[in-house]
Amino acid sequence: MTDRGNLRTVAVIGAGYVGLPTAATLAHFGHHVVLAERDEPRLAALRSGRMPIVEAGLDELVAESVRAGTLRFTASATEAVVGAAFVFLCVPTPQGDDGSADLSYVEAAAKEVGPVLEPGAIVVNKSTVPVGSATLVEQVIGRTDIRVVSNPEFLREGTAVRDSLHPDRLVVGADDAHAAAVVGALFAATGAPLIVTDATTSETIKYASNAFLATKLSYVNAVAGLCEEVGADVRDVMLGLGYDKRIGFEFLRPGPGWGGSCLPKDTRALLHIAQQAGYDFSLLAGAIASNEQQLARVVAKVETACDGSVDGVTVGVWGLTFKANTDDRRDSPSLQIAHRLVGLGAHVQAFDPTVAVGVDDQDDAGPADLRGLSLCADSYGAVTGASAVVVLTEWDEFRWLDFGRVLDVMAVPSIVDARNLLDPAAVRRMGFTYTGIGRQ
Ligand code: NAD
Ligand code: UGA
Numbered sequence: 001m002t003d004r005g006n007l008r009t010v011a012v013i014g015a016g017y018v019g020l021p022t023a024a025t026l027a028h029f030g031h032h033v034v035l036a037e038r039d040e041p042r043l044a045a046l047r048s049g050r051m052p053i054v055e056a057g058l059d060e061l062v063a064e065s066v067r068a069g070t071l072r073f074t075a076s077a078t079e080a081v082v083g084a085a086f087v088f089l090c091v092p093t094p095q096g097d098d099g100s101a102d103l104s105y106v107e108a109a110a111k112e113v114g115p116v117l118e119p120g121a122i123v124v125n126k127s128t129v130p131v132g133s134a135t136l137v138e139q140v141i142g143r144t145d146i147r148v149v150s151n152p153e154f155l156r157e158g159t160a161v162r163d164s165l166h167p168d169r170l171v172v173g174a175d176d177a178h179a180a181a182v183v184g185a186l187f188a189a190t191g192a193p194l195i196v197t198d199a200t201t202s203e204t205i206k207y208a209s210n211a212f213l214a215t216k217l218s219y220v221n222a223v224a225g226l227c228e229e230v231g232a233d234v235r236d237v238m239l240g241l242g243y244d245k246r247i248g249f250e251f252l253r254p255g256p257g258w259g260g261s262c263l264p265k266d267t268r269a270l271l272h273i274a275q276q277a278g279y280d281f282s283l284l285a286g287a288i289a290s291n292e293q294q295l296a297r298v299v300a301k302v303e304t305a306c307d308g309s310v311d312g313v314t315v316g317v318w319g320l321t322f323k324a325n326t327d328d329r330r331d332s333p334s335l336q337i338a339h340r341l342v343g344l345g346a347h348v349q350a351f352d353p354t355v356a357v358g359v360d361d362q363d364d365a366g367p368a369d370l371r372g373l374s375l376c377a378d379s380y381g382a383v384t385g386a387s388a389v390v391v392l393t394e395w396d397e398f399r400w401l402d403f404g405r406v407l408d409v410m411a412v413p414s415i416v417d418a419r420n421l422l423d424p425a426a427v428r429r430m431g432f433t434y435t436g437i438g439r440q
Helices: 019-028 040-047 058-068 104-116 133-141 160-165 177-186 199-230 234-242 263-277 282-305 333-343 379-383 396-400 403-409 424-430
Strands: 007-013 032-036 071-074 086-089 122-125 147-150 170-173 194-197 314-318 347-351 388-391 414-417 433-435
Touching (some): 019 032, 019 058, 019 071, 019 160, 058 160, 086 104, 104 133, 122 133, 133 147, 133 199, 147 177, 147 199, 170 199, 177 194, 194 199, 199 263, 199 282, 282 333, 282 388, 282 414, 282 433, 314 333, 333 347, 347 379, 403 424, 424 433
Parallel strands (some): 007 032, 007 086, 032 071, 086 122, 314 347, 314 388, 388 414
Antiparallel strands (some): 147 170
C-alpha cells in the first residue's frame, strides 16, 4: 500500500460522468490518482487532453493535475490498482430487465482487480448500487484483507466539477468504521459534512436521495398541471413555495418530465428493492407513473398546437439532452418526446447544441437513439417549414434567438415551451401562439 502522509495513491476504475470528475478532484487535492478506462476512444481522448464528456471546468481540472503529475490514465484496471491504497469503482449500474440495478460491471471490475489488489487495500463502491452490494463485492473479491466501503456520489451532470469540489455532504458506509473514516478523509479538503455509517444505510441514502428529488419533481409537474386547470401561474406558485426554507428553491422547475442516466433507473431500482423487501412503496410508484403522464401531457400539448394531430406534420424540436449543459442523452425526456412525435407520424426536425449534424436517420452509422429524427445545424433550421416548435431542453441560447427570423421561417408560428424558458407575452406580441407548462 502506498501512503505519503495523508496523501494516498488512488485507483479509479471507469472514466465516465462520475469517475472522471472524481479522479480529477482527488488529484486536485494532491492524491496520486491512476484512472483506468477500457473504452479506447474515451481513453485516447483523455490522453490527448480532450474531454470525452461535456462538463464545465473539467478540462482545466484534468489538465492541471496531469501537468502536476498527480493524474495519469491507463487502459487496464489491473494496472491501475498496483500500488493503490484505495480503489474506486465508478462503473455503470444500468437498469436491468426487472427494474433492478444491473451489477454485472461492478462484479466484473471487482473480479478483475481482486487478485492484484495491494494487501489491505480499500475498495470503494462509488457506483450507485443496491443495499447489500458492499458485501457482494467483498464476496466477489474473496480476500480477508480487503475492506469494501460504500461512498455514494451525489454530483449532477453539468455541474460535476463544482459538486465534486464542494459537495453538500459526504457519505461513507462500512461495517468497518475505520475503513469508512479513512475514505472520508481523502475528501477532507472539501470541508463538507461527513456522515459515517454502515454500508446498508449508506447505500440506502443514495437511492433515497434520488427518489426524493424525483418525487419532488413529479409533485411540481403535477401542481403545474393543476395550475393549468384552475388558471394559476406555476412560476409564482413555486416562488411562494420556495421561500419556505423547509421546501427551498431547488428542484421546483416544472418540465417535460425528469430523466437522465440516474433518476429513472434509481427510482425503479429502489421500487424493486422495496418490492423484494415486501414493502409497499406506493408513493414512489405514483411518482414514477406521474412522470410517465408528464411526457404524455407534453406530447398532447404539441398535438393540440397542431390542431389535434401531428400526423404528417413537421415539428421543430429544440433540445435533445436530458437537461442543459451536458451532452448526455441517456433516458432523456426530450428525446423520448421527440420519438413519440415521430411515432405519431410527425416529421421531427431537431437541434441540440451538443449533437453534430450529419448524423441523422439516413446514416446507419450514427447513434441509434437519434434515428428517425432529422438533425439540423441550428435552431432556425429545426423550425423551417414547421407547424410547431417544442422547447424540450432548457439551453440558454434558445432564449436569445432572433424570434423575428423564427416567425419568418415557420409554416405556423406556434411554440410549445416545455421548460417555461421563453417570455409568453413577448412571443405572443410577435404573433406566435404559446403554450407553456402550468401557466397561461
Ligand atoms: P458512464 O457510463 O459515464 O462511465 C462508466 C465508465 O466505466 C465507462 O467509460 C466504461 O467504459 C468504464 N468501465 C466499465 N467497466 C470498466 C472496467 N472494468 N475497467 C475500466 N473501465 C470500465 O457511467 P457514469 O454516469 O459515470 O455512472 C457510473 C456510476 O455512477 C453509476 O452507478 C451511476 O448510477 C452512478 N452515478 C452517476 C451520476 C451521473 O451524474 N452520471 C451521478 C452519481 C452517481
Ligand atoms: C441527479 C441528482 O441531482 C444528483 O444528485 C445525482 O448524483 C445524480 O442524479 C445521479 O445519481 O446520477 P442529474 O441526473 O445530473 O443528477 O440531473 P438533475 O439535475 O438531477 O436533473 C434530473 C432531471 O430532472 C432532468 O431531466 C432535469 O431536467 C429535471 N429537472 C431538474 C427538472 O425538470 N426541474 C428541476 O427543477 C430540476
